[in-house]
Amino acid sequence: MDLEEDIRSLQLDSADPKQEVQAQSVEAEPKAKVKEILSVQDEEDEQMKKRHLNVVFIGHVDAGKSTTGGQILFLSGQVDDRTIQKYEKEAKDKSRESWYMAYIMDTNEEERVKGKTVEVGRAHFETDTTRFTILDAPGHKSYVPNMISGASQADIGVLVISARKGEFETGYERGGQTREHVQLAKTLGVTKLLVVVNKMDDPTVNWSKERYDEIESKMIPFLKQSGYNVKKDVSFLPISGLMGLNIKTRLDKSLCSWWDGPCLFESLDSIEVPMGDPKSPFRMPIIDKFKDMGTVVMGKVESGTIRDGDSLLIMPNKDHVKVVAIYIDENRVTLAGPGENLRVRLSGVEEEDILSGFVLSSAANPISTVTEFVAQLQILELLDNAIFTAGYKAVLHVHSVVEECEIVELLQQIDPKTRKPIKKKVLFVKNGAIVLCRVQVNNVICVEKFSDFPQLGRFTLRTEGKTVAVGKITAL
16 A cells, blocks of 8 residues: 555645646747747757667566666656556556556557567656667567567667566576577677666565575576676666666665665666767668658668758668658757667658668768678577578568578688687588578668678578577678
């Protein structure tokens, strides 16, 4: 009962400021027009000062990704109490009381009934130095492709792990999602990982240091094996998503005496992420398009800068287009740089002529288009001990492209320890091998060499819904 009373009293406290705000905004209406014109410049400067990062929440089905995401939005003031109240009632009606925070992230009916996130949810919040977009990726096995589209746009991964007895184990064992997601995140270019040990408030855990250390000690070797430099790129912290503890403010010593590290917001703020180069040729893979007073495309800028009025190309079709308007979230801006999620209104192209996976790119220096490339592949896990040879077919995922592909020829195998090629001619390889090979796709796709544009040169291969290999493109 106490929780409910707290929430009620919270609502009473917060009722008054809202009315004041409404009163102010009524008066401010006529002046707003003038102010708008002036403030567009200021706003942009303000926006450019704060860096923008995409955070993807990954982890096993019930680790609490949506709940934690919901809590972050609530604590950073993105969702008001009334909405929460509504969700709480809704969750109660479905007799799923602990899910109400997740409803903030999971907005479609299917997700709420099952309590599982299917689409990649989207939401925004800010800390002192950074604007974040949360991509809440689904953790359920049949939804891994959605997780790919979320992670391919992410700069930071937050891996949510449940500390509850038995739940950590199922997520982590072979066949659990935690393993596959970490491997995927690594290949999709999520270079920094925050491992958040959630549900520390659970009766089976009760903020136990032993349990936390056990999870950390089991995760570290696995993260290393997935290619993360644990000292440099990974940090661990305990939280409670449902209670909202250690998210915005540090933990109370009375609750948890052994933790004196940062809270989630501090950790997110302090992460250093290399940004794309604003001066390099413009590249924005298109993830979605729709009609709205013209053709609008959506995507994340991987490199370069886009301005109102720019003439660009849509590759691979070489359609010449002109930039009519650029939006970040709901705000119209005149220019945008690397890392921003944009909606761009274009003239000169019909919506039906654009497919997801096409790339909006600089006309002077357009993106390369190929049907065949050379890549260095790392084989993760082939299905049922299949062998990997020329003629192997799989589905290729690279930035927002999804295409069927075939391995045409294995060129050489690389020794994982020395990273040098093995002299012997290679006809087939098994799990764990690193191999250089030629890959062919049915349709023309837009890619770059990994060395030129890492985000557009790394990919995964999947077969029957499982990630079998990850790789980077070495030559076009």
